[in-house]
Amino acid sequence: MQHLKKLIHLINQKGKKNIVLFEQLTIKPGKEQSLFQGVVNATFHNDHTASKYLYKSLPEDTRYVILKSRLEAKLLNYLLFLDLTESNQKQDDSAKRRCELLVHQAKLLSRQREYQMSEKILRKAIRMAKEYEYTALQIEAQELLLHIYFTEEALTSYQTLKVQYSQQRQILAAERDAFLLYQQAQLELLQDKTTEDTLEYIYSITQQLQQRWQQFQSFTLFDLYYRLHVRQLELEESYPQLLVLTAMAEEFVKELKVNDKRFNYLHNYRLRLYASLRAGELEAGLRLAEQGIPLFDPSSEDWLGFTESYFLLSLHSKHYQQASALLKQVEHSPIFTKAPVVSKEKWYLYKAFLHLMSVEQADGLPFDYETLRQKLPQSRKDKQGLNIALLLIEFCYLLLTHQKNALTKKAETYKKYLERHFTTPNLLRERIFFLLMLYVIRHNFRIEPIEQKSAKLFNQLKQSLLPRGAHVSRIEIVPYPQLWEKIKEILRQKE
Incomplete structure (x- = not known):
């Protein structure tokens, strides 16, 4: 029944209105149509209710099994008529x-044996496949x-196409x-x-992929090489090099x-901003972000990632005023209401x-930590992710009040x-910061002994590296050294 439900949902969502699934001539619908409508109208929740209604029997009844198989x-045949093009679908x-x-x-x-029409369509398909560098599709059409050329004994056309076909087969073999x-x-x-062994292995694969791309100049080869190279540089914490690579x-x-019709320019732009953040190239990153504003549609997920x-x-x-303006744009954006729960929770923390x-750039309302906790049910489960940020803001809130x-x-x-939870090397910075928090409590909130x-511990924090290959959820929302300075400022004000 689940397969039927999924197929019917897809057909109702993507089906073209001018194509009918069932003949509309009969007054009384057949059992196939009854089963279809029963699923659509949620009359049949499972096989038991459907078989009982249609045959007054159990789902194992051969008649019901055959009926379901026919439908x-x-x-499945009707899938050929679906319009699977989406408004937000990438061009390629x-x-x-x-x-x-x-x-x-x-x-x-x-x-x-309609070879003339078939040849015309195939030539069009080959041109399109070549334009977008779909190697496998180009080979299939060729x-x-x-x-067709063999059947029609078109020797010259056959020999010319055979040369192109052989070249594409070499590229496809390299891509596979x-x-x-x-x-x-x-x-x-x-x-x-x-x-170190893993890093060396990833580096060697990256080099092999680069060599294949340079040899065959295929977009697919470039894409594979590029994606792995980006990951390699993240693992090596080589964010300045990542900036160079993305540019x-x-x-x-x-x-x-590189094929401009296949290259994901918006994703690459976001990657450049991410690399700027991780490399500490903040002012350059802000200039890049300012230039990128016209590129991103505010109704798209790309825009939400870019704005983050x-x-x-x-x-x-x-630049707290700028941060405040961006936050308000996100909160009033329709795409934010559709965002996943974890994404929303990140923005609440932000x-x-x-x-x-910067209280001056906040919305003027007092900070309500308890409301924040209620908004973050998922984050509290992630002991090495956003929950760390939640604990940090809790500490600062209690200190402020x-x-x-x-x-x-x-x-x-x-x-x-x-x-x-802070036993692994990639959580060293979190470990140091929690030790600093304990220093505050143990020294009775007095700034001088603290x-x-x-x-010494603070110097270790400043010199420690960010975790390898961390995702956005692990980026320090406020850099820990900067946050520690804020905590000391609060302590001075409270004395």
Whole structure:
């Protein structure tokens, strides 16, 4: 029943209105149509209710099994008529679907020996596949066309196309080998290891992919090489080099070394902002973000990701007015209401940290930590992710509101959290910061002994590296050294 429900949902969502699934001539609908309508109207929740209504029997009844099989076959055939093009679909995805449809149409015509029409469609498919560098589709269309030339004994056309076909087969073989290398590298990374051996292995695969791209100049080869190279530089914490690579990729597109119809320019732009943030190139990143505003549609997910990097760049560089303006844009954006829960929770935390760092640029309302906690049910489960930021903002809130007793009671909680969850090297900065928080409590919130005792630990924090390959959720919403300075400022004001 689940398969039927999914197929019917897809057909109702994507089906064209001028094509009917069932004949409308009969007064009484047949059992296939009754089963279809029962699923659509949610009359049939499962096989038991459907078989009982249609045959007064159990789902194992042969009549019901055959009926369901016939309806499923009809639905699968109907998939050929669906309009799968979406308004937010990337240009190259839409082109690929059109190209696949052309090849399918040519196959049907060729089977009916309509070679002239089939040849015309295949030539169009080959031009499109070549324009977008769909190697496999180009080969499939060429094979059909070679068959037509062979059947019609068109020797000259056959020999000319055969040369092009042989060249494309070499490229496809290289792409398939490269894809296996890429998959193997990704599987290695799924082990969540960042040992020197792993880094060397990923580097060697990246080099092999680069060599294949340079040899065959295929977009697919470039894409595989580029994606793995980006991941390699993240793992190596080589964010300045990542900035160079992302800028170089855009130059390759301008120089037509990389297919501009397939290259995801918006994703690359977001990657450049991310690299700017991680490399500490804050002012350059802000200038880049300012230039990128016209490129992103405010109703798209790309815009939300772009604005997130822009906001973090503003917050890290202490441009709180800019950060506040971006936050308000997000809160009033329709795309934010459709965002996943975790994405919304991140933005709630961003607002809390902005409020902490600059009350002047907040919305004028007092910071309500309890409301924030209620908005973050998922984040509290992520002990090494956003929950860390939630604990940090809790500490600062209690400090701001002068709740020393509450903080003293939480000292043991922070200590246990530190011991249980900050045991790996990539959480060293979090471990240091929680130790600094404990220093505040143990020295009774007095700034002078805290500064003296924490100096060495604070220097360790400033010199420690950010975790390898961390995702956005692990980016410090406010850099820990900057946050520590804010905590000391609060302590001075409270004395």
